Amino acid sequence: xxxxxxxxxxxxxxxxxxxxxxxxxxxxxxxxxxxxxxxxxxxxxxxxxxxxxxxxxxxxxxxxxxxxxxxxxxxxxxxxxxxxxxxxxxxxxxxxxxxxxxxxxxxxxxxxxxxxxxxxxxxxxxxxxxxxxxxxxxxxxxxxxxxxxxxxxxxxxxxxxxxxxxxxxxxxxxxxxxxxxxxxxxxxx
Amino acid sequence: xxxxxxxxxxxxxxxxxxxxxxxxxxxxxxxxxxxxxxxxxxxxxxxxxxxxxxxxxxxxxxxxxxxxxxxxxxxxxxxxxxxxxxxxxxxxxxxxxxxxxxxxxxxxxxxxxxxxxxxxxxxxxxxxxxxxxxxxxxxxxxxxxxxxxxxxxxxxxxxxxxxxxxxxxxxxxxxxxxxxxxxxxxxxx
Numbered sequence: 451x452x453x454x455x456x457x458x459x460x461x462x463x464x465x466x467x468x469x470x471x472x473x474x475x476x477x478x479x480x481x482x483x484x485x486x487x488x489x490x491x492x493x494x495x496x497x498x499x500x501x502x503x504x505x506x507x508x509x510x511x512x513x514x515x516x517x518x519x520x521x522x523x524x525x526x527x528x529x530x531x532x533x534x535x536x537x538x539x540x541x542x543x544x545x546x547x548x549x550x551x552x553x554x555x556x557x558x559x560x561x562x563x564x565x566x567x568x569x570x571x572x573x574x575x576x577x578x579x580x581x582x583x584x585x586x587x588x589x590x591x592x593x594x595x596x597x598x599x600x601x602x603x604x605x606x607x608x609x610x611x612x613x614x615x616x617x618x619x620x621x622x623x624x625x626x627x628x629x630x631x632x633x634x635x636x637x638x639x
Numbered sequence: 640x641x642x643x644x645x646x647x648x649x650x651x652x653x654x655x656x657x658x659x660x661x662x663x664x665x666x667x668x669x670x671x672x673x674x675x676x677x678x679x680x681x682x683x684x685x686x687x688x689x690x691x692x693x694x695x696x697x698x699x700x701x702x703x704x705x706x707x708x709x710x711x712x713x714x715x716x717x718x719x720x721x722x723x724x725x726x727x728x729x730x731x732x733x734x735x736x737x738x739x740x741x742x743x744x745x746x747x748x749x750x751x752x753x754x755x756x757x758x759x760x761x762x763x764x765x766x767x768x769x770x771x772x773x774x775x776x777x778x779x780x781x782x783x784x785x786x787x788x789x790x791x792x793x794x795x796x797x798x799x800x801x802x803x804x805x806x807x808x809x810x811x812x813x814x815x816x817x818x819x820x821x822x823x824x825x826x827x828x
Contacts, residue, residue, distance in 0.1 A: 525716075525814060526814035526815075526817070527714075527716050527810060527811070527814050538786055538787060538817065569787075570787075597727055597793065598727060598759075598793065599792035599793055600789050600790060600791055600792060600815075601789060601790035601792065602789055603788035603789060603790065604786065604787065604788055620815075621716060622716070622811050622814040622815040623815040625714060625715035625716050625811040625815075626715075626789075626809075626811040626812040626814075626815035626816070627815070628715070628727065
């Protein structure tokens with residue numbers, strides 16, 4: 451049995467160093483609210499407001515550390531509320547994605563692209579992937595059992611020595627499956 | 640291939656005759672905004688506000704005609720926003736479900752139970768069910784294909800000569816699967 455812990459990602463944002471400065475002031479740094487399952491990653495104490503044509507979210511958590519490019523990850527439900535139409539993409543693949551306005555205590559930034567609905571994926575440490583014969587970019591089928599049991603298809607495998615084993619799904623997927631962080635999923639194909 | 644059209648149910652409410660009177664005034668009747676896929680059912684022009692401990696929705700569509708008991712059907716995402724914790728239930732099975740406050744132009748009503756997350760289900764006309772060898776209450780597995788393809792397990796079959804063939808899922812399920820009303824699903828088991 452290939453069991454994988456479930457991690458549910460609520461809407462969140464990654465900021466570039468330049469945008470962090472524009473939103474929080476020159477020289478601003480992120481402070482750690484709590485560490486995440488992936489080594490070195492953390493939820494920051496800092497939040498931003500994101501504003502779309504139809505609606506806004508007042509407090510969107512920033513995940514650190516800073517990244518090369520700013521990326522807002524939301525659910526499809528969030529996208530309807532904001533009035534934007536982001537594509538389903540893997541993290542980092544933001545060319546031609548949706549734009550949004552981001553507001554911080556020291557300023558605001560309008561990004562032309564960077565808003566995505568994150569494609570569900572499993573982080574594998576290299577040793578987990580080798581043990582199970584799974585390769586980077588492979589598409590997997592994963593069962594979330596229960597009253598609202600679902601099988602998620604097209605789950606992307608991401609393999610790295612820097613990763614810890616974790617299935618990342620968004621709140622729509624979690625709610626559709628009645629799943630929560632800490633549940634167990636099973637890779638079935 | 641057992642193909643079934645998809646119908647996505649946004650949050651909505653069914654009212655009892657007594658509650659309709661309390662919310663819209665004595666003798667009030669629902670007027671038809673548009674007919675639904677199930678024969679005789681309609682979306683009404685009238686809406687209500689629903690208010691939970693954490694949040695509210697200003698305009699929740701009433702579906703008619705009136706029913707014996709008032710029932711609010713919401714997604715899990717909606718439930719978090721309202722601050723209520725409804726069970727996943729089949730329509731009509733509301734004993735011990737969650738409560739909510741409902742506001743209309745002529746008054747308000749607090750219900751002790753009646754708030755549910757609707758269990759996904761397929762309406763079968765008796766002739767469809769016979770043709771495919773499916774019986775009432777049977778649990779089915781249904782594939783929604785695509786980029787975010789999922790297999791929904793525990794989909795309840797509901798068979799009646801009054802029904803038209805339709806898979807009913809909520810907005811969390813639709814968004815998790817990248818599905819919309821009018822798409823086609825396939826019963827696979």
